[in-house]
Amino acid sequence: MNNSTLAIHWLFSAISLLIMGLRLTQDFNLGDYVTMGAIVCCLSRAGLIHVVLAWGTSNIPAAVRASHTFTKEEIYQREVGSKLSIVNRFFYNSYLWLQKLVLLDVYRRLMADLRWEKVTIRVFLFVFLVTYIVVQVANVVECKPMRLYWQIVPDPGKCAAAQVQLVVLGVLNIVTDIMLIILPIPVIAYWKKPWKRKIKLYILFTLGFFIIAITVIRLPINAINKNSQVNRTTWASTELLTAAIVVNAPTLYGLWNLRRLRRSDQGSDQKYPTQAGSGRGAHDEFWHPDARGLTAHARAGTSSGADDDEVFAMAPTSRSRPHRARPSDGILQTKELTISEEIRSHDAEHASVHSSERGILRG
Structure with a gap:
């Protein structure tokens, strides 16, 4: 042998x-x-x-x-x-x-x-x-x-x-x-x-x-x-x-990139705290089921020329619950619906509902 x-x-x-x-x-x-x-x-x-x-x-x-x-x-x-x-x-x-x-x-x-x-x-x-x-x-x-x-x-x-x-x-x-x-x-x-x-x-x-x-x-x-x-x-x-x-390699790269973006997003959440009295983080405030699992952030002070990576974040886990609208959320709901329509315009990202594939697209 x-x-x-x-x-x-x-x-x-x-x-x-x-x-x-x-x-x-x-x-x-x-x-x-x-x-x-x-x-x-x-x-x-x-x-x-x-x-x-x-x-x-x-x-x-x-x-x-x-x-x-x-x-x-x-x-x-x-x-x-x-x-x-x-x-x-x-x-x-x-x-x-x-x-x-x-x-x-x-x-x-x-x-x-x-x-x-x-x-x-x-x-x-x-x-x-x-x-x-x-x-x-x-x-x-x-x-x-x-x-x-x-x-x-x-x-x-x-x-x-x-x-x-x-x-x-x-x-x-x-x-x-x-x-x-x-x-x-x-x-x-x-x-x-x-x-x-x-x-x-x-x-x-x-x-x-x-x-x-x-x-x-x-x-x-x-x-x-x-x-x-x-x-x-x-x-x-x-x-x-x-x-x-x-x-x-593509899947592992996507998962690594996704975790990197999530860490970056968590840092941004600390920089732009939750709206007073809501008791939720930015993910919950701006989540909308029509986004097909993608989450969008519309933060005050974000420049209009920001890259997509600064605007779109990864999806919450399957255990995340949709945010129920409250009367005080009218403006926020309008923003998330608009962003949802923007997400639909990108076929590849619109169809990619799995975390690793979103990480690949965001790479």
């Missing part, structure tokens, strides 16, 4: 689990539930690969076969390791495609209310489903009969190296990642945002190029070292970690 490869495997798996776990600190949405499935796949792979690395597989270099006589125990262990290696491919492929769905869910929320949103999402889901089926079928069709995958002696032949499966996975992974990179380009162009903020969002959503780069580098290296399980596992672990970082 290669201890350094095993250490890398567990280290990268642990970091990936930590990254995915961090996004679960918010109110759950669909992407978070899909992330839970990715966590299960990551944990399953971690246990399976540990045994694979410890016991070996049927993918054995010719030089080793020529100079080594396998004992019954070695044959048994390698047979089990080979079978678990195949099972691991199903979990690993599922992990990658679940991560794609997580990122697609972010885009779906940011695209809400755009006229081409439903058609686009359906096309992507169809492509993801077809490619997922193809990569899973490729796991078990290379060796015929299938028992050759775990046959130790005699030599099962080239199919045990599963190079066709690796190429199919790599190519379809690249194609679907490119689709996800292209998707947000027209969405960001549609938003009425400063160009500096658009550039920041473009960078955030094009991190997928790192996954593509890993896959492109991995394919020829694995082809050269086709009989090395250590090489295959190391690159797969690297790809697993990169996918976790790239996919969750």
Whole structure:
């Protein structure tokens, strides 16, 4: 067993689990539930690969076969390791495609209310489903009969190296990642945002190029070292970690930015105290249900040229209660209704009701 490869495997798996776990600190949405499935796949792979690395597989270099006589125990262990290696491919492929769905869910929320949103999402889901089926079928069709995958002696032949499966996975992974990179380009162009903020969002959503780069580098290296399980596992672990970082970066950035804005907003609330006698903070005074979860502040003394970030604040939590109008609130209600109409004019922000997506838009 290669201890350094095993250490890398567990280290990268642990970091990936930590990254995915961090996004679960918010109110759950669909992407978070899909992330839970990715966590299960990551944990399953971690246990399976540990045994694979410890016991070996049927993918054995010719030089080793020529100079080594396998004992019954070695044959048994390698047979089990080979079978678990195949099972691991199903979990690993599922992990990658679940991560794609997580990122697609972010885009779906940011695209809400755009006229081409439903058609686009359906096309992507169809492509993801077809490619997922193809990569899973490729796991078990290379060796015929299938028992050759775990046959130790005699030599099962080239199919045990599963190079066709690796190429199919790599190519379809690249194609679907490119689709996800292209998707947000027209969405960001549609938003009425400063160009500096658009550039920041473009960078955030094009991190997928790192996954593509890993896959492109991995394919020829694995082809050269086709009989090395250590090489295959190391690159797969690297790809697993990169996918976790790239996919969750927008959400984690949005959550961080949201908390930063809330802290800034709390400082502003202290600077502009609650109206005398109301007993509520600025959030409660200016909340209106028509704002679709976004909160607006209309403070005295705010200049007319203030940036959007100085005017709009994040939504209160789901436990927040709407403010009931009182006779003395007539002027305030007029302001919040006006601001609500302004919010509706921004389709992307109007549709983004989840905290992390609002944090992304406000970045």
